[in-house]
């Protein structure tokens with residue numbers, strides 16, 4: 191599954207947010223209880239109202255949402271790249287994630303110490319980013335020596351990997367994160383970049399943790415973060431960890447009412463997940479039957495056999511074809527039989543690119 195690492199300086203609200211996110215999810219998916227894999231990892235159900243619509247039509251007994259996990263990565267401090275504080279553990283954890291959720295303190299509170307002694311989320315973001323860049327720079331400078339030698343000797347792997355390494359090094363030396371390469375490289379280059387395991391190559395979502403009263407509107411701090419994020423191609427979400435913590439403890443109806451009182455339409459979890467999905471270019475397809483309606487997460491551009499492989503590797507290996515009904519057709523026509531009669535159940539082959547919301551039935555050899 192996809193994994194988001196929650197990072198940020200100490201005392202910005204990471205743990206409050208992590209606990210709230212994972213508990214809210216438990217409430218939202220009673221039939222798929224929140225489970226703790228490791229102390230700091232929580233799997234959350236991806237809320238998607240389309241599942242209920244499909245399940246009502248197929249009379250599914252159960253609904254199984256797709257999940258993504260959040261990892262609360264221990265506080266990073268200035269000097270982490272040199273192994274200070276929890277630095278090394280932090281860097282090890284952050285390598286394992288697909289995306290970074292970077293929490294920034296956008297609330298004032300004299301009782302809560304700020305490690306840098308002032309509220310400045312843009313400067314905080316730079317502090318964290320600098321540590322990540324320094325760590326990448328060091329590890330890349332170390333590894334590139336070998337690759338340059340091997341490339342001179344016409345080593346095949348080295349000649350393909352080296353140009354990506356050189357480009358990454360160039361960016362880091364100019365004080366820029368390697369995620370700028372994400373929009374520049376072809377699929378092969380992206381694979382190479384991923385294998386380099388650089389901290390700054392992960393896409394970033396900035397979460398502005400604002401005071402309760404600012405949750406609906408944002409504030410000057412979050413506006414500054416939004417401006418910074420836009421320039422970097424990163425995402426931004428404005429939430430109040432304090433509100434989320436309260437919402438997480440309320441039953442559904444009360445939670446909705448409480449959110450409405452604060453001028454909010456939905457819990458912050460939904461916003462974070464939507465933004466995370468967009469950031470990672472993720473989409474959802476469905477399988478549906480009397481037993482269950484189930485959602486599956488894939489990357490945009492995934493073809494039918496690989497999409498089937500998310501369910502089971504046998505589905506991918508023995509893939510024959512996939513009966514595919516678009517979500518809108520499925521719901522407006524009223525299910526599989528009606529869609530078939532209307533000629534809206536397509537038989538798609540191995541080159542079909544799965545679309546968001548597709549309701550799929552795979553045929554495969556065992």
Ligand code: GDP
Nearest residue numbers: 200201202203204205206297299302400431432
């Ligand atoms: P972490 O070190 O980043 O994990 O931060 P915590 O989640 O432990 O929060 C640090 C302190 O800030 C705790 O006392 C929280 O109750 C408090 N805090 C977190 N979010 C907010 C917020 O939105 N507003 C205010 N006033 N305090 C908050």
